[in-house]
Amino acid sequence: MDVERLGRAAYILRCICTAETRIAWQTRGMSRRYLWAALLWGFGALAQGGTSLEIRCLFQGASLEAAPILLNGIQVGTCPQVTLPMPSGKSKISIRASQNDGTFLQYERSFQGPIPSPLEATLERFDPRVTxxxxxxxxxxxxxxxxxxxxxxxxxxxxxxxxxxxxxxxxxxxxxxxxxxxxxxxxxxxxxxxxxxxxxxxxxxxxxxxxxxxxxxxxxxxxxxxxxxxxxxxxxxxxxxxxxxxxxxxxxxxxxxxxxxxxxxxxxxxxxxxxxxxxxxxxxxxxxxxxxxxxxxxxxxxxxxxxxxxxxxxxxxxxxxxxxxxxxxxxxxxxxxxxxxxxxxxxxxxxxxxxxxxxxxxxxxxxxxxxxxxxxxxxxxxxxxxxxxxxxxxxxxxxxxxxxxxxxxxxxxxxxxxxxxxx
Known part of the structure; x- marks a missing residue:
């Protein structure tokens, strides 16, 4: 899974959705310290070093075939496409990566109709640490x-x-x-x-x-x-x-x-x-x-x-x-x-x-x-x-x-x- 550094807080992922709704996460210039050593896909992914990654592709209606996730052109898992009681005709994608310092990277958007293709998602750093x-x-x-x-x-x-x-x-x-x-x-x-x-x-x-x-x-x-x-x-x-x-x-x-x-x-x-x-x-x-x-x-x-x-x-x-x-x-x-x-x-x-x-x-x-x-x-x-x-x-x-x-x-x-x- 790739992330392109934008300043100090935003990271970009490019999602290409084919006609069969398959999704590929293209990698571009990702810093090695953001590479996860081990991935276990399902509703979430866990990595060494205490960082967790979770991706969900949510749709209204019948669940679709799980889409492949590519890292540097190599399939490392699938993005589970989950059926939820969402408003008719809407879809949603949610990406979240937890960090050891208590912050987390997240992207979450809802769409009217299918997820657009291609989709450019920006992971932003969220900070819940109140002084x-x-x-x-x-x-x-x-x-x-x-x-x-x-x-x-x-x-x-x-x-x-x-x-x-x-x-x-x-x-x-x-x-x-x-x-x-x-x-x-x-x-x-x-x-x-x-x-x-x-x-x-x-x-x-x-x-x-x-x-x-x-x-x-x-x-x-x-x-x-x-x-x-x-x-x-x-x-x-x-x-x-x-x-x-x-x-x-x-x-x-x-x-x-x-x-x-x-x-x-x-x-x-x-x-x-x-x-x-x-x-x-x-x-x-x-x-x-x-x-x-x-x-x-x-x-x-x-x-x-x-x-x-x-x-x-x-x-x-x-x-x-x-x-x-x-x-x-x-x-x-x-x-x-x-x-x-x-x-x-x-x-x-x-x-x-x-x-x-x-x-x-x-x-x-x-x-x-x-x-x-x-x-x-x-x-x-x-x-x-x-x-x-x-x-x-x-x-x-x-x-x-x-x-x-x-x-x-x-x-x-x-x-x-x-x-x-x-x-």
């Missing part, structure tokens, strides 16, 4: 923010409670009460003294990050979609459901600016410099707003379907956008002539609901409604490469963000999972 798991006891988490000193984590729940966690002690230390509906957005001030929370109850509340005391309650007309501090910490940028934006003076609570973005608002992101707001629309469009003069300066059309999530690279050159199709599209914003699509990342099987770049620009993390987190390795002048797929969440991912050598992820289940970045 730390925190159970917030919230029915669901919509957003979270980590303090500038990396010690405190504030999480906003669907129950309207803002919870503060001490990451060093891995325990909840305080609960801020006041909101009467879900908390949609959370932000720390640049100096770490304040926490702002925006809610479905149409308020933005300002909290003392140490005592938990509510300092201010900004009452608005509509539910709050996003809230963030500017780089000075003196102003709050607030986006309301329906696309109305405003800049609030923290000291007085008065709006300094108001303007209307897209009424098709579906997601937002702010550039690291604080100069640009991007708005993702439900119709697949993206708007770029200059915050200095509240002017619309550019637009992109990604295609049909909502733009679920966006993130700027640390240097503000690239914008990653997550779509309902499971794709992540990366645009170079400094290309002469306008923004240019430079990469489309695939692999998620449901909408991409959260995105984040690491501060050093080496990594891009994508969280999805498929309950997985994909870690993409970035290098100048090279295409992004999948490093691994983290698994462990049991609900849609709502936020992903980097701090030091860790990635923090939250989901609708109320859990926070923390992962160690590869060295």
């Amino acid at each position: 730390l798991s925190l159970n917030t006891k919230a029915p669901g988490l919509y957003d979270s923010a980590i303090a500038p000193d990396n010690r405190w984590l504030a999480v906003g729940g669907s129950d309207g409670l803002l919870r503060l966690w001490d990451l060093g002690a891995a325990r909840e230390v305080r609960v801020f009460k006041g909101h009467t509906k879900y908390i949609r957005s959370v932000a720390y001030s640049p100096d770490g003294k304040w926490i702002a929370s925006g809610s479905g109850d149409a308020t933005v509340r300002l909290w003392d990050a140490v005592s938990g005391k509510e300092l201010k309650n900004f009452k608005l007309a509509k539910s709050v979609w996003a809230v963030t501090f500017d780089t000075s910490g003196k102003h709050l940028l607030v986006i309301q459901l329906g696309g109305e934006a405003m800049l609030l003076d923290v000291a007085s609570g008065k709006p300094l600016k108001r303007w209307q973005t897209s009424s098709f608002l579906f997601s937002t992101a702010f550039s690291p410099s604080g100069r640009t707001l991007v708005v993702g629309r439900s119709n697949g469009g993206v708007e770029f707003w200059d915050l200095a003069n509240t002017r619309l300066v550019n637009q992109l059309q990604l295609g049909g379907g909502p733009v679920y999530a966006m993130a700027f690279s640390p240097d503000s050159r690239f914008l990653a956008a997550g779509r309902d199709s499971g794709e992540v599209m990366i645009y170079d914003l400094l290309t002469p002539g306008g923004a240019q699509l430079v990469a489309t990342l695939t692999g998620h099987t449901d909408a991409v609901s959260s995105l984040a770049y690491s501060p050093d620009g080496r990594w891009l993390a994508s969280g999805s409604a498929d309950r997985t987190v994909r870690l993409w390795e970035l290098a100048p002048g090279e295409a992004p490469r999948l490093n691994r797929v983290w698994v462990g969440h049991t609900a849609t991912l709502n936020s992903v963000y980097f701090r030091k050598n860790l990635l923090y992820t939250t989901s609708n289940s109320g859990n926070i999972l923390i992962w160690a970045l590869p060295q």
